[in-house]
Amino acid sequence: MSSASPTGRTDVRRHDREIIALALPAFGALVAEPLFVMVDSAIVGHLGTPQLAGLGVAAALLQTGVNIFVFLAYATTAAVARRLGADDLPAALRQGMDGVWLALLLGLAVIAVAVPTAPWLIDAFGASATAAPYGTTYLRVSALGIPAMLIVLAATGVLRGLQDTKTPLYVAVGGFSANAALNALLVYGAGLGIAGSAWGTVIAQWGMAAVYLTVVIRGARRHGASLRPDLAGIRASGRAGVPLLIRTLSLRAVLMIATAVAARLGDADIAAHQITLTLWSLLAFALDAIAIAGQAIIGRYLGASDAAGARAACRRMVQWGVLSGVVLGLLVALVRPLFMPLFTTDADVIHQLTPVLLVVAVTQPVAGVVFVLDGVLMGAGDGPYLAGAMLVTLAVFAPVALLVPVFGGGLTALWWTVAGVMMGTRLITLALRARSGRWAVTGAVRAR
Secondary structure, eight states: OTTHHHHHHHHHHHHHHHHHHHHHHHHHHHHHHHHHHHHHHHHHHTTOHHHHHHHHHHHHHHHHHHHTTTHHHHHHHHHHHHHHHTTOHHHHHHHHHHHHHHHHHHHHHHHHHHHHHHHHHHHHTTOOTTTHHHHHHHHHHHGGGHHHHHHHHHHHHHHHHTTOOHHHHHHHHHHHHHHHHHHHIIIIISOOTHHHHHHHHHHHHHHHHHHHHHHHHHHHHHTTOOOSOOHHHHHHHHHHHHHHHHHHHHHHHHHHHHHHHHHTTOHHHHHHHHHHHHHHHHHHHHHHHHHHHHHHHHHHHHHTTOHHHHHHHHHHHHHHHHHHHHHHHHHHHHHHHHHGGGTOOOHHHHHHHHHHHHHHHHTHHHHHHHHHHHHHHHHTTOHHHHHHHHHHHHHHHHHHHHTTTTTTOOHHHHHHIIIIIIHHHHHHHHHHHHHHOTTOOOSSSOOO
16 A cells, blocks of 8 residues: 555656646637637727627627537547557648648638628527627628638647647737737727727637648648648548537537527627626636646547556546636636626626626536546547537526526526536536546547
8 A cells, every 4th residue: 555655646746747738838728719709899898888799699609600610629639649649640640631621621611601691690699780780790700710710720639639738829829919909900090890800800810820830731741741631531530520519519509599598688688698608718718728638638548558547637637627616716706896897887787797707606616527527538539428418418408598588587597507507417427427437448549
C-alpha cells in the first residue's frame, strides 16, 4: 500500500500537468469565441432595445448555422489525437485537410440557404415587427462569414489533436481584438448601425481563417500530407461526424426552442434572454476548456492503447469540472450588478435579468461535470452514444419548455428548464456511460 500511494500521486500530478497545459490556452480561445457575440450585443444594445432583440434572434440562428457543424472540430480532434498516440502524424494531418475541405463545402451550402431565407427565419422565431428588420439585416450580412467560421472549426480540431491549444488562443485573441475595433468603427464611426456590427465580425472571421489555413498547410507540407481534396477522405470525415451532428442538432434544438419561447414573452424578455444566453455561452466555453483537454488527452491515450490511463484522466477531469463550476457560479452571483449595465440600461430588461442570472450561477457545478464528460466521450469517438443521449434530453426538455408560457411562467421559469431539466438529464445520461467504461476503445482508429 505504501508504494502505491506515491505512484498514485505521481499519476495525478501528471494528469494535472497535461490538463492545465491544454486547458488554460483552450480556455482563452474558447472564451474569445462568445466574446464576438458579446461585443456585438454590447455595441448593438446601446443602439436600442429593438436592435438588441433583433440581434438576439439573428445571433441564435447564426450560431445554430455554425454550431451544428461543430463536429468539424470535435471529430477531427479525436481522430488526429488517436493518430498522434499511434505515432502516425502524416495520416493525422491528411485527415485534418479532409476536414478543412468539408468545412468549406458546408459553409458555402449554408450561405446559399441562409441569405435568401433570412426574413422568413427571423419571423419564424417570433421576432416582433420592430425587431425583425434588424434581425434580417444582421443575419444576411453575418452569413457571409460562415465558411470562415467552419474552416476555423476544422483547423482548430487539427491543432487540438496535435496537443496544440496555444495557437488557437493567439488566433482567437487577435480575431476578438479585430472584431471589437471593427465593430466600434463601423457601427459608430461609419454610422452603419447593426449592419456595421455584422460586417466587422465577418471581416475578423475571414482573417482568422486565413491564419489557420497558413498554419495547417505549412504543417501538412512539412510532413508530406497532400493538400488536394480527396473525395473518399471528405466522405469519411462526413460519416464520422454524423452522430455528433445529430447530437449537436438536438442541443441546438433545445436552445432554439428556448429562444422561440422567450421571443413570445415580449421584447424585454427576448433581450434579457439574449444577454443571458451570451453569458451562458461564455461560461459553457470556459468549462469546455477542460473538455477540450479531455478530447485531446483521451484520444491520445486510446490511440496509444492505454485504456487505464484514459480512465484515470477522465476521473481527474471530472474533479476539475466540479471545482471550475463552483468557482464560475460564485463569480456570476457576485458580479451580476456590474455585468447587467454593460449590455442595457432598460429597466424592464434588467428586472428580467436579475433572477435569471442567479439560476445560471447555482447550476454551474452540474454544467462543469456535463461538459467534461461530453469531452471525454468525444475524445473516445463515442459519437453514437452521445447522439442517442442528446435525443433523450431533447425529448425530456421540449414539452417542459413549451408548457412554461401555458402555465404563466416567465423567463426565470424558462431558464430553470434550460439549466435544470436539460442539464440534469445530460448529467444522468453521460455519467452512466462514463461509469460503464464501454467508451474506452483503443487503437489508432476506433473500430466500433
